[in-house]
């Protein structure tokens with residue numbers, strides 16, 4: 053656990069970069085520090101491992117003020133990754149990852165095992181890249197090594213200052229996803245600095261929004277989107293915050309289970325009755341025995357047809373339906389691209405399990421904070 | 433398809449080690465040429481290869497060394513060797529061949545000489561004992577009439593009244609002209625006279641055998657007076673060793689490679705005196721090492737391993753090559769004589785080039801050690817957080833050192849600390865500090881802030897940051913500074929001669945004052961070669977010392 057208690061940082065020129073910061077980062081959580089450039093994110097982060105001294109207030113690590121440690125001792129227990137990566141160019145990849153274990157005098161055999169494990173974990177094959185030098189790797193690979201190095205001595209705490217800031221958006225997305233998977237395994241207490249609200253929403257268990265050195269709002273991503281405290285926050289999270297929230301919700305959590313549908317062997321009368329009962333202009337057609345989505349039928353087509361088979365529109369499930377593990381945002385996208393008022397949802401076997409409507413999505417977005425359980429299961 | 437892709441790489445791997453093959457060929461060539469020279473001459477003896485018996489004069493503190501093979505000839509450089517023209521000559525003939533002149537000079541009583549291919553007939557006219565005449569003529573004949581080499585195979589017989597016949601079993605008589613003199617007059621020295629004005633041989637003996645008090649040199653006999661109470665056995669043994677060590681200049685044969693590389697500048701007769709392989713050894717070793725280097729590069733570099741050893745062997749081999757040049761006085765003589773056609777000796781009277789070079793290197797290395805340690809120290813200090821305020825000051829100081837002319841520093845220093853090694857050293861240090869300090873600072877500043885930050889963030893102490901991060905990354909730039917400094921230093925050190933610090937400046941200075949251009953070159957050429965060698969060696973070292981990760985281009 054990391055606690056900022058009334059922390060103030062004034063630079064020698066009198067500039068107050070962090071102003072009265074109170075913040076608690078719980079064990080195993082990723083706390084994202086975000087805010088406009090120059091708001092004091094980096095300053096706040098670097099005070100934790102004492103690369104910058106606190107002017108007033110204190111920072112507690114597991115309840116113990118961090119200035120009770122020798123700075124070097126403290127830093128060796130805290131992983132540190134920065135945007136510029138800072139790999140030592142004269143050392144091999146393995147040696148770079150081994151830096152902190154060596155500083156801690158681990159025995160070489162243990163270091164070797166640890167290094168290979170970490171490189172594997174971040175997706176760098178140690179047998180191929182282990183003995184290369186940083187300059188022989190791409191930017192994305194270097195970032196991975198940077199993360200592996202920060203994890204070197206298995207520190208309980210990690211400080212990450214825009215660690216994925218220097219790579220292209222596609223690589224960044226991959227790195228973010230992989231890092232969350234690693235975090236799933238190692239469960240570190242992490243302070244993660246970024247200026248990218250999407251990254252913050254995706255990565256953060258909690259987001260601390262800073263402005264001119266002050267903490268403006270500290271909330272879960274969903275609450276931050278749902279209940280911006282003031283205009284600054286609202287503007288910062290962006291006009292598309294509703295869409296962003298939808299991105300946090302899975303289809304499974306937002307769908308209605310009860311959708312108009314009929315079996316493929318139903319008579320036209322049965323179909324008409326069903327539409328009547330549901331007060332709907334169309335219904336989905338599923339296989340009678342397996343429940344697999346086959347297509348849909350519209351009221352207007354019923355009159356001119358002799359059987360359901362003739363009246364229905366066949367469609368491969370993938371083209372009109374969304375899978376259960378998609379985000380609500382994807383469901384919305386499908387809704388907008390077809391003329392249905394309901395997007396069908398299918399499971400892995402193609403079985404129709406429910407549907408998502410515009411109305412339903414609106415309700416969700418307007419609800420004040422969706423419970424954590426409603427978040428997509430992105431951590432699994 | 434995939435096979436086609438891997439082909440070029442495999443091909444590159446199978447490329448022949450041309451470098452190694454080239455040097456192997458060179459080595460073979462030298463070996464073969466060397467062997468040939470051996471078979472040509474190995475049955476023959478040098479002047480100065482002595483065999484003698486030692487005889488003790490009872491009660492007189494005197495040893496007599498009686499020559500049984502060779503002569504006590506020394507300082508001999510045969511210049512020409514030609515078949516002796518045949519014909520009959522009488523005293524006073526203007527175009528008598530050299531050998532006739534020598535014989536006429538040797539004995540008043542000779543009236544006519546007739547030279548044939550294998551016999552020389554001497555006619556004499558007074559009533560001296562034939563035996564007496566024969567013994568007095570034997571030496572001039574042996575020394576000036578040489579068959580193929582200096583060995584005497586001529587037989588002497590007395591055929592008729594007043595006629596002495598010298599005959600050779602070899603093809604024909606040859607004669608050589610020697611310079612300078614042989615032990616041709618019988619000379620006496622006491623040990624002091626020998627040390628001061630004695631012949632080379634006398635000086636050599638007096639210098640090596642302390643017990644010797646007086647010396648009498650005769651062509652075939654050496655009479656040594658020794659101090660009262662000296663142990664006889666050891667002295668005799670000592671003298672034997674000394675004489676066997678004494679190689680007259682004629683046997684200071686040019687090294688083998690001189691013959692193989694530049695035969696046209698070797699005087700033809702010198703070639704005969706070549707000691708093959710033994711003196712060609714530096715070159716032989718050089719090419720052999722080059723085989724190792726090229727072969728090593730071929731096998732090791734391909735696998736991307738560190739090739740520190742190869743670099744070191746390479747440096748060593750180049751040193752050997754240069755050393756054999758510096759140490760080779762006949763070469764200097766030959767080169768300088770080729771440039772300046774004169775008969776005066778052009779090798780500097782104060783000592784051989786190798787000695788000047790050694791002095792020079794001593795000056796350069798001593799000052800460089802101070803320069804490097806002080807330069808690194810200053811450079812590191814002013815880049816530390818706490819001492820950064822001194823950076824402009826130090827910059828100005830070392831810049832200042834560079835701008836003041838070295839000669840001026842020497843001139844200022846001389847009255848304070850006098851002449852000699854020290855003022856030269858101080859001047860060189862002041863002058864050479866700038867590149868090292870400047871590059872140390874530049875190298876450390878070149879380490880990016882984020883690298884130092886991440887090192888600090890991982891918990892390295894400032895000392896660890898310096899030694900494990902800043903210095904390795906800066907090493908290449910620092911080495912470049914050291915290299916610049918040392919190369920400049922070699923040139924500047926020639927000025928040391930003006931304050932009596934020795935070195936290659938000495939021949940240059942005396943060349944300037946005596947207006948002997950050859951002496952200037954004698955200092956300037958080795959200095960230039962040394963600078964090139966140092967630059968090369970340090971360049972290699974730079975590559976060796978630069979961490980591999982930094983050599984990768986991005």
Ligand SMILES: Nc1ncnc2c1ncn2[C@@H]1O[C@H](COP(=O)(O)OP(=O)(O)O)[C@@H](O)[C@H]1O
Nearest residue numbers: 063065067069088089090091092093094095096
């Ligand atoms: N050493 C320093 N001295 C004075 N001001 C500084 C110093 N370092 C940073 N600042 C200022 O403090 C503010 C916060 O900096 P920083 O924490 O790096 O911002 P960011 O949120 O972009 O990471 C910035 O306005 C910056 O100009």
Ligand SMILES: [Mg+2]
Nearest residue numbers: 093094095213
């Ligand atoms: Mg920052």
